Amino acid sequence: MTIKILKGNIIHAPSSDKLSVHKDSFLVSNDGKIEGVYQEIPEKYKDIDISDKGNSLIIPSFCDMHLHASQFYQRGIGMDRPLLDWLETYTFPNEARFSDSEYARRVYEEFIEEIIRHGTLSCAIFATVHYEATHILLELLEKKGINAFVGKLNMDNNCPDYIREDTMQSYLDTERFIVEHKDYQTAKPIITPRFSPSCTEDLHQKLGLLADKYNTPVQSHLCESIPEIEWVKQLFPSYKNYGEVYAKNRLLGNVPTLMAHCIELNDDEIELMKNENCIAVHCPDSNINVSSGIMPAEYLMRNNIKVALGSDIGGGHSVALYRTMASAIQTSKARKYAYNDSGHLTVAQVLYMATTVGGSFFGRLGNFNEGYDFTALVIDDSNICGFEMEPEERLERFLYIGDDRNIKERYIKGVYIAI
Template structure:
């Protein structure tokens, strides 16, 4: 039986990158709008006057007073096993991995532990308005089975993968080139394109994979050309020097991945804050992707991404929270820090551009903009009900706002999980903020 529901509220809908088409053509805004969902997909959108006139009279209309509808947020880099070690004090990247991350990830050899954390992690995403994410598991195959099992139950469009790591880590977290390949292949066969689940081949980063393992990662991409690749790149200067010492025959960090066939249109490289000119050009040539992780880059003291510079090379960019190096599940908080990082480099991040990066831009960076990322007709109905009056301070500041851009800027500067009133997945409400 066909299910049709209309939702009435203000609506903001990103249409394109404002840097490419200009600000005016990059979004639609309906102060009084209606979004129609039919069987989990968007079937109509527009002004209330126009949409209500063409709706069948018996259609259920849900009204949200003083709320703003938006597409769900897309997080292009996050580690679900690091959920319970977020906000670990006082280290930069390599010491942070050894002192906090690796011991925490060791717990995921227990499938019950993985199941519990996956459940909490996905609930936390929904509470923060994130409807799609590119997710690291651990080296344990069971960690990814647990994640996808929980994600499938929520019908969320998720991408995840088992970490491949055969050196320079504790023995309890190592696989081998052969087992990393076999486990990844089995997970691809089980989960990739099952419902809304997608798989990412996941070598943690170059220092923890041997040449033999990186060869196997490239082999998986060749065998399954529609899967993703996720890893880390040029996050930390000490890390870059380590890579040079481990791969002296390669021209640089990116060239390690390039040599093994890991660049391409579904290859997402987290951080990339210290690329040289040749590396930026090569990423643009191969249509590879950067996940910009501002809260993590600041927390771990890694560096500042020059967003206009990398986009100038034709590199697609999405936003990532990078929990647990990142300090919040909230994409709103992530946008806030992204704005400040650009300010430090004398760049501006317009509120529409910021919203684009968190929604349609993230979807485009994951080659999913034909399915998610905005509220255009035909897209999967993953959307948010945003509350611009969620706190007394936001309420006071919104009352003193003169136009839409100012209101969106207040949302991205002052908003957090409290601004997410409801989260919908494929047209079904999966989260509702508690009253009180």
């Protein structure tokens, strides 16, 4: 038994309707798993040392459920282009560089350091089509103990020749990627067709077979923008809608599935996502930056779709998921203003998305309920705290104006992570 007790102002979001706030309380874990949150320390822990974090906030670490690690150097530039144009001009040439494994190692090392600095200790990542570079990324994440799903990209259609895969090679490399990393502990493979337009029907089918065979989860993009949906209609005329292109090929719901964006889902696709228990990943900054639209996140959640949060580096500009949470609230207000949406997202909802929903993809992770991983951040906001405030107000303020300097400590399964 290795019991650890942290004292501070504990906030988590086991449900979306209300923050769970425990002022001056004790967070007790045993072997990296939460035992409980207590106002008074129970008798049985009386002899255990307490690590007192004073007036700090203690919150679950962030789960960034959609991002392209290969676009790390690209974030914050080219934001004047819409999605498909942005891919051609910036993204494909940038991704081609990852054929150089040493270049890949450098970018991915910097990337991992930066997400940890900003409190993201769990994530689902798109890499590139390159086997070796993606292996390096997965291995680096494993060494750091980061909970990660890492996808070697699949792309055999509608892209420049210099990064197009042969269909059979794409299938074989993906199988090899799954098999060779099956014993990794925290970083694991995920099947990653870039999006339907960049994969032939044949490749969709082959990847579906792999998902089934190895019970490997899937991630992709779905209904990000109107021009993209029109394009999918032209490319796959025999399918009823975009969602069905994945679903009929066993890439949506047969295994745990993440679908990024979901801005323009039609009613059939909403039913599909809900019935198949898929997670829609909301990327508010990316929605706006590449002019795709704004996900109706509050509406989808009200319709019982699970919605997680993603930075979507490099369509999104910031790896700081706390700021992405503020952006999710802001863009939901923009939608409310423009479309008379009935409500906007709350702090409780965005924390729930960024921790409990995202964390559920990894197991019992994302909040401080009993039996969950003790994976958490200690936030010292004294430099931005003018007057006395309640912990929930301080959390809100951290989302809007805090930064990595306020994140003082990081824990994964009870282990302190140095940066």
